Amino acid sequence: MIDEDRPSAISLRAMRDTDIEAASLLSKALGWPHRLEDWQFMFAAGHGLVAETPAGELVGTILWWTYGAHDASLGMVIVSGAWQGHGIGRRLMSGARSALPGRTLHLNATPVGIPLYEKLGFSPCGLVEQRQAIAATQPLISLPEGMRLRPAGQSDLAALSALDHAATGMARQDLLHALLGAGRGIVVDDGGTIVGYSICRPFGWGNVIGPVIATTDLFASAMIAHWIGSGAGQFTRIDVPAACGLTAWLDEVGLPRVDTVTTMRTATDREGARGTTVFALCSQALG
Ligand SMILES: CC(C)(COP(=O)(O)OP(=O)(O)OC[C@H]1O[C@@H](n2cnc3c(N)ncnc32)[C@H](O)[C@@H]1OP(=O)(O)O)[C@@H](O)C(=O)NCCC(=O)NCCS
Incomplete structure (x- = not known):
């Protein structure tokens, strides 16, 4: 050398x-x-x-x-x-x-990264499944009467950030602003109250669905079904927490798991989400 x-x-x-x-x-x-x-x-x-x-x-x-x-x-x-x-x-x-x-530091670790992060004081706190495929036809999901999916724009940013904060405990308004600029957003609108939001944007070999944040599994699956339909025939990826409750349904609708990473963070005393769940990350890197 x-x-x-x-x-x-x-x-x-x-x-x-x-x-x-x-x-x-x-x-x-x-x-x-x-x-x-x-x-x-x-x-x-x-x-x-x-x-x-x-x-x-x-x-x-x-x-x-x-x-x-x-x-x-x-x-x-x-x-x-x-x-x-x-x-x-x-x-x-x-x-x-x-x-x-x-600051509390968050990351999603590949298996080769885990030993390094553990040595630096990060602890595992969950698994994230990388799921992807060429999207098929749109799965049928009906929302209860009075609720609808509608496009989201920058004017919804404050409401989206509040819902996001309830699920993640983080103030991600600037990131959501950037993601909305890079992709398309939708919300589940319950008579004027937003009970779920999602963004889909070009990424990698096609599109990535994420984040998906909602108060119920049904609202999350309605938004994901919408993106599968609008991206039919295109490569579609979604990174979902393994514990989110949608993994069996994602198998059924043709988005199989291809990899798993470990979510780690430096603090172990985080408050849990209050009635709102992260069903998909923005990406493994962004969290
Ligand atoms: C993960 C990665 C960034 C580590 O970089 P690196 O320069 O090889 O790591 P370092 O040489 O600084 O090693 C860091 C520590 O981890 C330890 N370590 C690395 N691999 C290990 C293993 N398989 N088992 C146990 N310890 C391991 C090293 O011993 C070292 O500990 P020390 O500083 O106490 O001696 C590198 O392997 C990489 O780029 N991998 C591919 C991309 C990737 O998966 N990145 C992680 C994304 S989350």
Whole structure:
């Protein structure tokens, strides 16, 4: 190994727009589906660090998103194959943590990431199933009388954020604003009260449904059925908490599980949701 190729010669610095292309090659090399546009969206909504060689080759990434004053999600933690096992992942995580003092940190861990996160004080708190397929025809779900699905726009942002906060405990208004700008939103409207919302946007090999937040399974499945119908024939992905109660139904409607990740966070004393449930994440990285 020449000096410049030593792991200790790797430096960390803030990610820039001009790093996105090289960063996207790191995720592509892992077989992850993120397009350049997905990286651009994630970076525009958050912050990042990169690890680079003295020659300027990008060999590691981490992104994070702050939600209100108390929470942050971490994602896209990647160290290129040849450089793994030399402490770069740990350095990227430490760098991100220093930028997020006092916050509860959330992430969804691949099996290879779990040992690192456990060492840094993260605890597992659930499983998330990655489900995907070419969407088939729209499943039939009827809403009770007086309730309807309707498109959601930025004017619904405050109501969506309130429902989202009830389910996640996080203040994600800025993220929801960005997601609504990148995709289409719908709500379940109960005589003027919003009891569920969902966003579907282009991502990876097709579309991703998420978030899906609702007060009942029925409202969540009505919104997911709507997106399956509107995306029939297109690749459709959804990342659902394994405990959300919809996994058997998702099998039936043709969105099989292809992978599972572990949700982890740094605080174990979070208050549970009050009558509102997360049925799908925005994405594994964004939470
Ligand atoms: C996960 C990943 C980022 C770790 O990066 P890395 O640079 O290889 O990790 P490090 O060398 O900093 O190792 C971090 C710690 O985890 C430990 N560790 C790593 N793999 C381990 C394993 N299989 N079992 C036990 N401990 C393990 C290391 O011993 C090290 O501990 P130490 O600092 O106390 O010695 C890297 O493997 C990667 O990019 N994987 C593919 C992408 C991915 O899945 N990312 C996670 C997304 S959530």
